[in-house]
Amino acid sequence: MSVDRGRGPSGQEARDGLEPGAGAALDELVGVVDALLADEGGCAWNRAQTPESLVAYLVEETSELVEAIEDGAPGDVREELGDVLYQVVLHSALAARASSGSFDLSDVVLDVTDKTVRRHPHVFGADQTADLDDIVRLYSAAKAREKAGRSSAYDGVPAGQPALARAQKLDSKRAAIGAARPSSGQGEGAAAQSAVPSASASASAVPSASVAAPSSATELAWGRALLAQVDEATDRGIDAERALRAAVRERETTLRRDEADAGAGAGAGTALSRVDGTVTEVIAVDRVDANEQVPPQPE
Numbered sequence: 001m002s003v004d005r006g007r008g009p010s011g012q013e014a015r016d017g018l019e020p021g022a023g024a025a026l027d028e029l030v031g032v033v034d035a036l037l038a039d040e041g042g043c044a045w046n047r048a049q050t051p052e053s054l055v056a057y058l059v060e061e062t063s064e065l066v067e068a069i070e071d072g073a074p075g076d077v078r079e080e081l082g083d084v085l086y087q088v089v090l091h092s093a094l095a096a097r098a099s100s101g102s103f104d105l106s107d108v109v110l111d112v113t114d115k116t117v118r119r120h121p122h123v124f125g126a127d128q129t130a131d132l133d134d135i136v137r138l139y140s141a142a143k144a145r146e147k148a149g150r151s152s153a154y155d156g157v158p159a160g161q162p163a164l165a166r167a168q169k170l171d172s173k174r175a176a177i178g179a180a181r182p183s184s185g186q187g188e189g190a191a192a193q194s195a196v197p198s199a200s201a202s203a204s205a206v207p208s209a210s211v212a213a214p215s216s217a218t219e220l221a222w223g224r225a226l227l228a229q230v231d232e233a234t235d236r237g238i239d240a241e242r243a244l245r246a247a248v249r250e251r252e253t254t255l256r257r258d259e260a261d262a263g264a265g266a267g268a269g270t271a272l273s274r275v276d277g278t279v280t281e282v283i284a285v286d287r288v289d290a291n292e293q294v295p296p297q298p299e
Contacts, residue, residue: 029086030105033093051091058087118142153177154256163244170252179262182254 036046061083068076089105096104119142121127122135129135150156153176157169174181214222233240 026089029089030093033086033089037093037097046090049090049094051094054087054091054094058084058091061087115146118146152256152259154252154259157252163241163248167244167248167251170248170255174255177259179255179258182251182258 033046035041036043039047061080065077065080065084068080088108092103092105092108095102117124119139121138121142122129127138129138147156153173154170157166157173159166161169171181230240233243
């Protein structure tokens, strides 16, 4: 695919693009989905679906893709990527068929193409980068301009994200603006504190993760300690995921309150900062180390 560094790929280039025949193959899948949704000769089950009814399948297919990637079987990864792609095409087709006709697959492809080009000005623009830190800085600045309407540094963290991942994402946002980390017991009463045992006792033998990427052995040891806490929650009749969601919500409330109390957004050193003369939100990004060669994915 030929790309003008000053403008990025065209819509057709983005679709036909990196692999020969990919555009034609995608068109064939779109045709299959259209046939399934056809009023005559189609599939009644598919026509009855809504974006909401398909959420469970989307989560399941995504989880299966994660499992395939972690197992390292290319054939399984290929299959599960296809299942996730099918979900994207189906959701887009349902949106196009809706009375509002809000968007279709072409809109989805063009939007993510434009977003990716905007966030990589060192590839599609005139910006220069010396290292990975510069790439992340440019990516974050571009994203911040897009999200300038956000009122809090903690906006954009999905409420439906699994509790562990959500807790770490909120904490990365907190660290990016230099806010203090609340105590894990902040806002809880004595009864709540005594109801669940402290994780520190089980994890005391586990080395703390350093700033550098932890070893697989360290992660496994930490995971075992966490699993022991989950087992204890099960024995006590506690829904571990629901309990952690509640604790994460409580922490988010505390973080947002602290942000408001500190007058976040009033000037430098708060959740807002000036980038290229424009007041924009500082976006927390995942740490980039020697094993991470790209900025975070589109949000």
